[in-house]
Amino acid sequence: xxxxxxxxxxxxxxxxxxxxxxxxxxxxxxxxxxxxxxxxxxxxxxxxxxxxxxxxxxxxxxxxxxxxxxxxxxxxxxxxxxxxxxxxxxxxxxxxxxxxxxxxxxxxxxxxxxxxxxxxxxxxxxxxxxxxxxxxxxxxxxxxxxxxxxxxxxxxxxxxxxxxxxxxxxxxxxxxxxxxxxxxxxxxxxxxxxxxxxxxxxxxxxxxxxxxxxxxxxxxxxxxxxxxxxxxxxxxxxxxxxxxxxxxxxxxxxxxxxxxxxxxxxxxxxxxxxxxxxxxxxxxxxxxxxxxxxxxxxxxxxxxxxxxxxxxxxxxxxxxxxxxxxxxxxxxxxxxxxxxxxxxxxxxxxxxxxxxxxxxxxxxxxxxxxxxxxxxxxxxxxxxxxxxxxxxxxxxxxxxxxxxxxxxxxxxxxxxxxxxxxxxxxxxxxxxxxxxxxxxxxxxxxx
Amino acid sequence: xxxxxxxxxxxxxxxxxxxxxxxxxxxxxxxxxxxxxxxxxxxxxxxxxxxxxxxxxxxxxxxxxxxxxxxxxxxxxxxxxxxxxxxxxxxxxxxxxxxxxxxxxxxxxxxxxxxxxxxxxxxxxxxxxxxxxxxxxxxxxxxxxxxxxxxxxxxxxxxxxxxxxxxxxxxxxxxxxxxxxxxxxxxxxxxxxxxxxxxxxxxxxxxxxxxxxxxxxxxxxxxxxxxxxxxxxxxxxxxxxxxxxxxxxxxxxxxxxxxxxxxxxxxxxxxxxxxxxxxxxxxxxxxxxxxxxxxxxxxxxxxxxxxxxxxxxxxxxxxxxxxxxxxxxxxxxxxxxxxxxxxxxxxxxxxxxxxxxxxxxxxxxxxxxxxxxxxxxxxxxxxxxxxxxxxxxxxxxxxxxxxxxxxxxxxxxxxxxxxxxxxxxxxxxxxxxxxxxxxxxxxxxxx
Numbered sequence: 001x002x003x004x005x006x007x008x009x010x011x012x013x014x015x016x017x018x019x020x021x022x023x024x025x026x027x028x029x030x031x032x033x034x035x036x037x038x039x040x041x042x043x044x045x046x047x048x049x050x051x052x053x054x055x056x057x058x059x060x061x062x063x064x065x066x067x068x069x070x071x072x073x074x075x076x077x078x079x080x081x082x083x084x085x086x087x088x089x090x091x092x093x094x095x096x097x098x099x100x101x102x103x104x105x106x107x108x109x110x111x112x113x114x115x116x117x118x119x120x121x122x123x124x125x126x127x128x129x130x131x132x133x134x135x136x137x138x139x140x141x142x143x144x145x146x147x148x149x150x151x152x153x154x155x156x157x158x159x160x161x162x163x164x165x166x167x168x169x170x171x172x173x174x175x176x177x178x179x180x181x182x183x184x185x186x187x188x189x190x191x192x193x194x195x196x197x198x199x200x201x202x203x204x205x206x207x208x209x210x211x212x213x214x215x216x217x218x219x220x221x222x223x224x225x226x227x228x229x230x231x232x233x234x235x236x237x238x239x240x241x242x243x244x245x246x247x248x249x250x251x252x253x254x255x256x257x258x259x260x261x262x263x264x265x266x267x268x269x270x271x272x273x274x275x276x277x278x279x280x281x282x283x284x285x286x287x288x289x290x291x292x293x294x295x296x297x298x299x300x301x302x303x304x305x306x307x308x309x310x311x312x313x314x315x316x317x318x319x320x321x322x323x324x325x326x327x328x329x330x331x332x333x334x335x336x337x338x339x340x341x342x343x344x345x346x347x348x349x350x351x352x353x354x355x356x357x358x359x360x361x362x363x364x365x366x367x368x369x370x371x372x373x374x375x376x377x378x379x380x381x382x383x384x385x386x387x388x389x390x391x392x393x394x395x396x397x398x399x400x401x402x403x404x405x406x407x408x409x410x411x412x413x414x415x416x417x418x419x420x421x422x423x424x425x426x427x428x429x430x431x432x433x434x435x436x437x438x439x440x441x442x443x444x445x446x447x
Numbered sequence: 448x449x450x451x452x453x454x455x456x457x458x459x460x461x462x463x464x465x466x467x468x469x470x471x472x473x474x475x476x477x478x479x480x481x482x483x484x485x486x487x488x489x490x491x492x493x494x495x496x497x498x499x500x501x502x503x504x505x506x507x508x509x510x511x512x513x514x515x516x517x518x519x520x521x522x523x524x525x526x527x528x529x530x531x532x533x534x535x536x537x538x539x540x541x542x543x544x545x546x547x548x549x550x551x552x553x554x555x556x557x558x559x560x561x562x563x564x565x566x567x568x569x570x571x572x573x574x575x576x577x578x579x580x581x582x583x584x585x586x587x588x589x590x591x592x593x594x595x596x597x598x599x600x601x602x603x604x605x606x607x608x609x610x611x612x613x614x615x616x617x618x619x620x621x622x623x624x625x626x627x628x629x630x631x632x633x634x635x636x637x638x639x640x641x642x643x644x645x646x647x648x649x650x651x652x653x654x655x656x657x658x659x660x661x662x663x664x665x666x667x668x669x670x671x672x673x674x675x676x677x678x679x680x681x682x683x684x685x686x687x688x689x690x691x692x693x694x695x696x697x698x699x700x701x702x703x704x705x706x707x708x709x710x711x712x713x714x715x716x717x718x719x720x721x722x723x724x725x726x727x728x729x730x731x732x733x734x735x736x737x738x739x740x741x742x743x744x745x746x747x748x749x750x751x752x753x754x755x756x757x758x759x760x761x762x763x764x765x766x767x768x769x770x771x772x773x774x775x776x777x778x779x780x781x782x783x784x785x786x787x788x789x790x791x792x793x794x795x796x797x798x799x800x801x802x803x804x805x806x807x808x809x810x811x812x813x814x815x816x817x818x819x820x821x822x823x824x825x826x827x828x829x830x831x832x833x834x835x836x837x838x839x840x841x842x843x844x845x846x847x848x849x850x851x852x853x854x855x856x857x858x859x860x861x862x863x864x865x866x867x868x869x870x871x872x873x874x875x876x877x878x879x880x881x882x883x884x885x886x887x888x889x890x891x892x893x894x
Contacts, residue, residue: 003550003554003770004493004554005488005489005550005554006489006491006492006493006537006538009489009490009491010489011486011487011488011551011554011555012486012487012488013555013558014484014485014565017485017486017487018485021485032833033832033833033834034828034833034834035804035805035833035835037461037464037804038459038461038464038465039459039461039464040459041458041459042452042453042456042457042584043456043540043572043584044453044456044510044572044584045452045453046451046452046453049450049452060515061515063491063512063513063515064512064513065510065511065513065540066510066511066512066513066532066535066536068507068508068510069528070528071532072524072528072531077524081519081520084519085513085518088513090453091453093512103450103452104458106450107451107452107458108460111460113849113852113853115838115849117835118461123490125490125491136491137490137491145838148838148839149839150838152817152821152836152838152839155821156836159825163828270821273818273821273822274822274825275825323450324450357482357484370599371720374602374717374720374721378606378722381480381481381610384476384480385480386480386481387480387481387482388564389603391592391599392595392596392597402560405560406560
């Protein structure tokens with residue numbers, strides 16, 4: 001029988017787990033210092049909660065769970081498969097953390113004290129075609145603050161991004177834009193109905209260059225005059241405050257654009273006062289999921305590695321509206337754990353002691369020595385030190401090989417002399433150095 | 448639109464999350480001090496991996512995932528539903544952590560150094576009828592050591608059970624038995640083929656009493672003589688060593704029974720030497736999933752609360768055999784997080800500070816004060832203190848209500864005086880006491 005797992009899914013070995021947990025723990029700890037609280041939602045949601053929330057493509061990518069029992073009863077199988085699916089599957093796997101969070105807020109609105117900050121670190125599932133770096137099961141790490149329109153929330157997201165990547169030792173650039181500014185631009189050039197087309201096209205500026213963006217804008221129905229009127233957007237330059245000054249002139253007669261510019265001005269003044277270590281840039285070509293965001297939008301890129309965005313988010317004004325609870329404003333951020341993993345690997349920034357399985361191994365020479373080891377192992381464990389006793393009195397070489405393969409940094413050797421003198425001989429596996437110590441000295445050494 | 452989640456699933460609010468994480472972290476930390484390493488397997492496995500591993504009933508309770516795309520193509524829907532299901536579902540949700548672990552070991556055998564200790568804390572899914580305390584999605588916390596037959600492993604499981612429940616402050620009784628002893632008994636009474644019937648029946652002794660167990664044994668085809676021959680099992684008494692002595696006499700001519708008795712004798716001698724705090728009992732009426740275990744079996748019950756078993760496990764000699772890798776012996780333990788949650792709730796043993804969302808809230812009086820607060824909040828957060836700034840300059844009462852509802856133990860109040868003297872006024876919400884301090888004093892107070 002061949003053992004395998006479904007395409008696009010992964011097993012995680014202890015070394016990968018240690019690295020992944022380092023990422024999750026770092027992000028979680030930063031979330032907590034900003035007063036975010038953990039929640040969890042079920043892996044399985046009613047399909048009615050999920051369908052229609054991610055566009056037509058998203059509906060196709062939802063994993064559907066077959067009804068239990070006689071799922072075929074009263075179902076007409078002469079219809080097309082996408083009509084049959086919802087009849088035989090009432091539930092599906094979580095596709096992201098945002099829609100379940102919106103459902104959670106509406107369902108538990110009476111138990112929640114607003115403004116509410118929650119974080120959620122859980123897997124999601126998408127029936128996407130698997131490829132390098134794209135999986136069918138992967139974790140999302142989301143933090144959202146809802147029930148407050150204050151731009152202090154945006155500042156704190158920026159501070160969290162700064163803190164998380166500072167802890168990781170990854171140099172990043174945080175790009176900021178505002179959806180209202182983009183809407184103002186669409187107004188200005190006389191194409192308010194083309195907002196999505198404009199942003200989809202200019203979002204590609206990095207990848208395809210200005211000329212191709214302009215070509216795409218033409219294909220999307222913008223006139224040459226409208227395309228030319230966009231030039232000020234691409235030509236904006238200088239510091240954030242200089243760009244903001246130029247936008248204020250540009251939007252002199254445009255309310256939406258001016259509002260967005262003011263929000264940017266306030267946020268950047270906060271950022272300057274707070275003292276952010278990472279690079280922060282006002283980037284008018286940043287677009288991100290526009291159907292969804294209504295104010296600030298963020299995106300984070302690593303500076304020293306070629307990699308897509310490793311974090312992103314923004315302000316939305318109507319997340320819970322889809323579940324019948326309108327006018328709840330929120331702002332959130334999501335960290336891409338898999339990409340952060342790849343960046344840390346490429347930059348060799350993982351802490352070096354993550355790979356340890358146990359801190360120390362007691363070599364097992366036989367029943368008498370084993371009894372002595374059990375007693376002292378208990379003391380090391382009580383001190384919080386990860387401790388192994390080799391379970392059998394196998395050959396010394398086999399036991400030492402085991403310690404080496406498992407990257408255990410110390411072994412303890414107990415023979416007649418140690419038992420007689422109530423001591424332990426401890427060997428540093430890296431240096432080969434051996435010392436005979438009492439238990440308290442061993443605890444101090446290994447702590 | 449009505450918001451709901453599927454029957455048998457749960458949302459977890461921050462308070463529940465804090466309590467659940469306290470349970471998982473405690474168990475995880477004990478696992479780690481014994482040198483267990485974390486792994487994770489995908490939520491979705493190939494159905495071929497899962498089917499036939501949990502009995503006929505288990506196959507029915509597997510959640511099956513509908514194939515993506517045109518799942519109906521070339522499928523004959525005139526068959527019965529349980530024949531159609533595997534045609535339209537290639538994958539299913541993890542049903543337990545044991546079978547995926549066996550698959551993992553076989554699949555990655557070349558990368559694993561044996562003996563291998565792994566722990567795994569992940570959700571599993573079962574399409575069981577939901578009822579009080581039984582969910583369709585729940586976490587299992589498993590630790591297994593494989594590739595070693597040493598009884599030292601059994602001892603270490605006992606030590607872990609002792610340590611975990613000691614940390615929880617739950618008084619428990621750990622019951623131990625051995626499958627070979629049960630097999631020996633079946634041999635002795637001349638019914639080796641009735642081993643499963645015998646154990647299923649005597650497993651119910653606690654619930655239904657001796658008379659009913661004997662009735663059930665008769666229904667299961669044992670003769671009155673055989674049933675009477677079982678009496679020594681029910682009549683065993685005294686300490687573990689006394690019971691072991693009686694078993695040695697009983698099994699004088701039975702190899703399997705004697706082997707099991709010797710294993711028990713060794714394990715109990717280890718346990719005595721190691722100094723276990725919890726109550727440990729040799730219980731011949733303990734049976735547990737017999738098709739599966741081959742040596743020691745364990746079960747843990749809380750002493751001060753009426754509740755089923757809260758932990759259990761045992762030795763198995765052929766876990767990976769189902770995937771074509773025979774003769775790998777292992778021993779494992781599983782902690783029942785949901786039941787432990789209920790026990791801790793009933794005994795009021797959860798640490799009292801788990802419910803805090805943030806440690807401190809800065810009251811927001813307006814732009815000037817807010818800027819001052821941002822600076823000091825950053826310093827508290829840098830010291831690892833969970834800190835909130837109220838995002839708007841709402842009415843004082845509203846902000847204080849927020850602190851009370853969120854159980855935030857301290858608020859910091861900043862006005863003109865504090866700004867002028869570069870200080871912070873901090874209020875203890877429980878006592879009402881207020882102090883004006885500098886930032887270092889505040890850090891010391893909140894650390």
